[in-house]
Amino acid sequence: MExxxxxxxxxxxxxxxxxVIEKQEAKGIKIxxxxxxxxxFGDQIRKVILETLEDLKVTNVVVRAVDRGxxxxxxxxxxxxxxMRAANKENELDWEVL
Amino acid sequence: xxFSDFQVNQIDISEKKIxxxxxxxxxxxxxxxxxxxxxxxxxxxxxxxxATGGIKANTLRCIAVDKKYQGGKALNMLMSELIKLxxxxxxxxxxxxxxxxAKNSFEFMGFYVVEEIDGSxxxxxxxxxxxxxxxxNLSKLRVEGNKISAIVMNGNPFTLGHRYLIERAARESDxxxxxxxxxxxxxxxxxxxxxxxxxxxxxxxxxxxxxxxxYIISNATFPSYFIKEKSDILHIHTMLDAxxxxxxxxxxxxxxxxxxxxxxxxxxxxxxxxxxKKLLPKYGIKVIEISRKTIDDVYISxxxxxxxxxxxxxxxxxxxxxxxxxxxxxxxxxxxxxxKIKTSLxxxx
Numbered sequence: 001m002e003x004x005x006x007x008x009x010x011x012x013x014x015x016x017x018x019x020v021i022e023k024q025e026a027k028g029i030k031i032x033x034x035x036x037x038x039x040x041f042g043d044q045i046r047k048v049i050l051e052t053l054e055d056l057k058v059t060n061v062v063v064r065a066v067d068r069g070x071x072x073x074x075x076x077x078x079x080x081x082x083x084m085r086a087a088n089k090e091n092e093l094d095w096e097v098l
Numbered sequence: 099x100x101f102s103d104f105q106v107n108q109i110d111i112s113e114k115k116i117x118x119x120x121x122x123x124x125x126x127x128x129x130x131x132x133x134x135x136x137x138x139x140x141x142x143x144x145x146x147x148x149a150t151g152g153i154k155a156n157t158l159r160c161i162a163v164d165k166k167y168q169g170g171k172a173l174n175m176l177m178s179e180l181i182k183l184x185x186x187x188x189x190x191x192x193x194x195x196x197x198x199x200a201k202n203s204f205e206f207m208g209f210y211v212v213e214e215i216d217g218s219x220x221x222x223x224x225x226x227x228x229x230x231x232x233x234x235n236l237s238k239l240r241v242e243g244n245k246i247s248a249i250v251m252n253g254n255p256f257t258l259g260h261r262y263l264i265e266r267a268a269r270e271s272d273x274x275x276x277x278x279x280x281x282x283x284x285x286x287x288x289x290x291x292x293x294x295x296x297x298x299x300x301x302x303x304x305x306x307x308x309x310x311x312x313y314i315i316s317n318a319t320f321p322s323y324f325i326k327e328k329s330d331i332l333h334i335h336t337m338l339d340a341x342x343x344x345x346x347x348x349x350x351x352x353x354x355x356x357x358x359x360x361x362x363x364x365x366x367x368x369x370x371x372x373x374x375k376k377l378l379p380k381y382g383i384k385v386i387e388i389s390r391k392t393i394d395d396v397y398i399s400x401x402x403x404x405x406x407x408x409x410x411x412x413x414x415x416x417x418x419x420x421x422x423x424x425x426x427x428x429x430x431x432x433x434x435x436x437x438k439i440k441t442s443l444x445x446x447x
Contacts, residue, residue, distance in 0.1 A: 006190040011178035012207060014171060018178065022190070032226045034208045064226070066208035068174065 007086025010078035017070035035067035243272025259398035283318035297422035344381030
């Protein structure tokens with residue numbers, strides 16, 4: 001998936017996560033996470049974000065996430081939306097892949 | 099929003115009733131209203147306004163939550179909506195200026211401190227390393243030398259006075275960096291100001307012209323709604339601007355001299371210059387104030403140029419500006435700007 005612009009999805013309300021995805025020149029995926037449950041679930045949240053990006057074949061991006069205790073399925077959905085928006089493919093979802 | 103009994107709505111600040119509610123809520127939080135907001139939103143519990151916040155360009159402003167609703171979801175809803183609105187406007191680098199006591203709340207909302215003046219102001223941005231990234235790019239334009247100078251200017255529009263200052267600084271330096279204020283607060287749009295400075299200095303070789311960007315803070319864009327003593331505003335602005343310039347921008351380019359034009363007309367700019375003289379030497383930067391160029395015993399200033407334009411005395415402009423600026427004024431784009439200036443009030447800067 002090619003990232004063209006900045007993509008954002010989600011809110012900072014309770015049980016949600018706000019995800020921003022941007023292209024970066026450097027190689028790899030960089031995640032900046034701010035979470036109200038960082039101590040308990042920080043690593044798990046990062047893992048879900050990373051796996052979702054890998055499934056969508058996204059590389060070389062920066063992810064900025066503000067988490068308010070979102071469940072894994074919410075995190076996955078928000079990352080997917082942000083990626084689709086960033087790839088200008090918001091209306092071309094391939095549900096089978098997701 | 100999801101399972102929430104609160105509503106987020108846009109606020110029309112020109113409406114008297116809601117305006118009074120907003121002002122009351124801001125006052126409760128020791129804030130006043132910023133009159134330059136482009137849009138404002140509110141969070142409502144039934145009919146009651148419980149949180150408010152506004153947007154101007156790439157900044158969030160006037161953010162306040164009713165004391166009884168603090169620590170709850172009102173701030174989350176408010177900030178989510180403000181960030182979404184900015185995203186829709188294609189603004190992804192978001193900044194805010196606030197009082198240090200509010201720093202933690204904004205950090206919790208995914209903002210990071212750029213720089214702080216103790217007890218007065220904090221500049222925050224939504225990028226963890228925004229300033230560092232800016233400096234990494236800026237450092238590519240570094241030129242080595244013993245005397246590396248800088249000028250920050252608006253150039254509204256570029257006059258022979260600006261030209262004189264640049265010429266002199268370039269002559270006395272190994273290299274000169276000029277930063278052009280990039281916020282759209284001036285009669286002449288940024289693109290035009292930038293082009294005219296480029297055109298009018300083509301012959302000067304040891305010169306780099308930069309876009310001012312988000313970290314050169316102009317007096318015109320510095321918000322003051324969170325500062326209680328209005329007489330402190332200018333000083334606090336200058337301290338923040340000088341600190342970011344001295345601590346980050348100057349070392350990045352090896353700048354050790356800053357030139358300013360003497361300011362006989364505008365007291366604000368004059369005080370800014372005097373404060374820079376006190377602050378920048380702490381960072382190893384010498385401030386050099388140059389007397390303004392005169393023509394027939396009259397100081398050249400961009401505000402004079404604009405007032406001649408406003409009066410329709412375009413022939414008088416000719417002797418005050420380089421050919422490149424004058425010929426721009428005769429183009430169709432220039433004529434449109436002249437008409438705009440004529441119809442608007444004669445503001446300085």
